[in-house]
Amino acid sequence: MNKLTSYTIKKIHKSYIEKILTPTSFIDLCLQKAKQASELNAFVTLTVEEAENHGIESEKRLYIDKNVKPLEGISIGIKDNFCTKNISTTCASNMLRNFVPTYDATVYSRLRQAGACLIGKCNLDEFAMGSGTIDSIFGPTRNPWGYRKNDDKWRIAGGSSGGSAVAVSSGACVAALGSDTGGSTRNPAALCGVVGLKPTYGLVSRYGLIPLVNSMDVPGIIARTVEDVTAVLNCIAGPDELDSTTLKRDFNPIVMKELDMSKIKIGIPKEYNCVGMSKDVLETWQYVTKLLKNEKTMIRSVSLPNTSVSIAVYSILNQCEVASNMARYDGLEYGLRANEDYSTEELYASSRSQGFNNVVRWRIFAGNYFLLARNYDKYFIKALKLRRLISNDFKNVFNGEDSVDLLLTPTTLTDAPRYEDFVSKHNRDQCAFQDYCTQPANMAGIPAVSIPVRLSNDNLPVSLQLMGPCLSEDLLLNVARKIEQLVNFQHTHNF
Template sequence: MNRRLPLMLKELSECYRSKAFEPLAVTEQTLARAKNLKELNAFIRTTPTKALHQAEQSVQRYKQGKPVSILDGAPIAVKDNFCTKDIHTTCASRMLQNFVPPYNATVYDRLERSGAILIGKTNMDQFGMGSGTVDSIFGATKNFWSESLRGTDFRIAGGSSGGSAVAVASGVCFAALGSDTGGSTRNPASYCGVVGFKPTYGLLSRHGLVPLVNSMDVPGILTRTVDDCAAVFNAIAGPDQHDSTTVKKPFDAILVSEVDRISLKGLKVGIPVEYHCDGISGEVLSTWSKVADMLEDAGATVKAVSLPYTSASISVYSILNQCEASSNMSRYDGIEYGHRSDENSSTEQLYARTRAEGFTAVVKNRILAGNFFLLRKNYDTYFQKALKVRRLIANDFDRAFREVDILLTPTTLSDAPLYEEFTKSHNRDQCAVQDFCTQSANMGGIPAISIPIKLSEKKLPISLQLMGPSFSEKALFDVAKWIEAQVQFVECYLDR
């Protein structure tokens, strides 16, 4: 089967219905493509046996004229911090290298029930601690848009969901799940030229997502188009009895408007002045300005707004991230599951050796920092104060959304850096830079979407981000789809 696969889920479903393609043949082709693109290191493991079994079931449903959804027969990938029953879930760490969950994460379970076909589990920074997908025991993931893939002469994929972004960008799958704690879906989406979506906190279940920062973690979605992103979101959103943080109100599917029916007249778009920050590239600035002008020409009102606590958000995010991470990492003690050291003569030594062997320096540093902030003598000075400033950051968004409907910002400050440039800095320093425009949305719990706009002079994707008030997913999808139609970035893939 040599024909190019469609770029969108809707087109794929129509091909299945018309019998132009069959799910089994498409699955075989995507597995072969994953194997041919192994050098990108997007996958920790592929799942051919499961994928082919799911594809055969999908074939039967289409023959009976009873596909269960638009996702029926669509190849997808899942970041390796989502539990998948009887399939290894490693978090790219030695600590969980041999862990096989006995249950599915809710979001993956819902995708499976929708007929999606799991191609494999994708690479990531260990336990989601990073913004490059370079800190994995399985090696770094390489950006699909890299000029070269030789040695260390490649572009990073972004992180920590870089494997999922590359899997989608390279055409191995139509959609992928990531997780987003401070931009870990939107950051790699920006660098890899795909759509990256972080929903309102509580609309997607976190059950089965290995936790990093419970108060900020959300499942994220990566696709090539906005319509595909909405389709996946509709399939997995809604209350979950296994997750008390999900919104209890029943979820109504979002219908994204057709492009010719999307009107921007009356739309108020905010440009946060604080996002004009040090280190932002001229190309990102010009792209930001161009899209703002595009929206204004279409009838939207574009105005400057202020989010004054933006300058404090990285410090606050760092403290809260490390505090919650240190708490979450305490469960890995070598007793119940995960790696267990063979060198021990006491319970205390078992804990110490297991954690010394299972965690990398990045994870250890965050645990130590978090424990320091949570010491009784430091608790009020750091953790409590960070919580108070987090509330002020959320209040910034509340005030801004009284003036405007959505915010338009960069996603990342530049196009994808070279691996050698990126790894010269400390992991924590890189996260502070790379997540500048994304992490505050997690502290506010608001939805955000990254959309690819153009290729830079280096032929690398440049993306922008839309943010809206809680539960404004419909508006974000509509505006993002309108921008997508104007810039036509998806055509860039036709030459790849």
């Protein structure tokens, strides 16, 4: 069994203090693991030198200064769409293949200030567009679960933060940052059997996160336990002057505590039981519901009537913002630059066509179509109105007479698909649903966490998702931890 996957922050710090383990030796173990797991292709860049230096600094602080920061000597991975100073940041795209930022994303610098050590930049779908981490110029990322060497039947890791999820699932990192626009952190976390948190929109700074949809993106946190996810959140959450979309209110660190589950009301939205959901997932949902009932938790069926419209609305808004956000990639100040010099238009068109894959280019096209003056009201404004209806659905269940505190739903509709199935046309049904349960939370800006529960009949992780009202991370994570204790999920893949 993979020993590294049993490590938690608490355990590691205890080992450091007892000198059973030191930061430099631990970081070394993680780097070894990353190299050993290289065929999983979780990393775009392994930042060996930085990791070692960070480890040395941690060691000094621990043993000489006797100062233990919250994430001292903890190995982390950062999705390769967060800017890291002097470290290549590619977004898995030819457009930014040679881009080296001159600044750090706020979340990264806060992690560093908390003593974390960077193992590497994690793989993703190009510009975070995808739910499989297979659309990267560096090749797809493979799920360690069910993985056999030289086997074509490997499973996808989910996306778009697949690299971050695999980095954690394989043990190379204790925690990793992903981004979540429509489920991009929760989806791979679910498929890889780890915990994935999407915080409230505005709680965590996006400064330095290369955007996909500015109005929905949030930095996401992946770790093997809820407690570790919480520890990371406590280090990175809070207002940032450099990001005007952060809530300008002090963030109070979340403390893990014992809850009286009988005082909690959990809603089960009926619309989340949808066509295509696998038996494993449905049964897991029922299983946890039962476990909660045993704890005297109040369980109630609720309705979020506009759920099924969400995908269409999301696709319109997503494409429009993509068209806008990608307008800056022209090769002049940074990025891939083609050789045309006849005119600026020609240069731009060539650079952008060479730099972007199909997915990105088609979204730009569609987005510009919906934003044309003649189409703006018809599509864009219409989508925004429906977005309000979707958001109101959540407000209605969380407030008022028959309100609930949290919602319990599946994260994905199935366990991890095989790569060959994911890309084949016959099983196209599978991939469409992957966002079904996750993207409504992004539309409303509410927090959501995915927790691994148990294994499916194929011995692959099945996870469930908890959602709560804005800024309810305290309750959300504490209930998640309770469920985690009740289900006692084990990381049994042998990678």
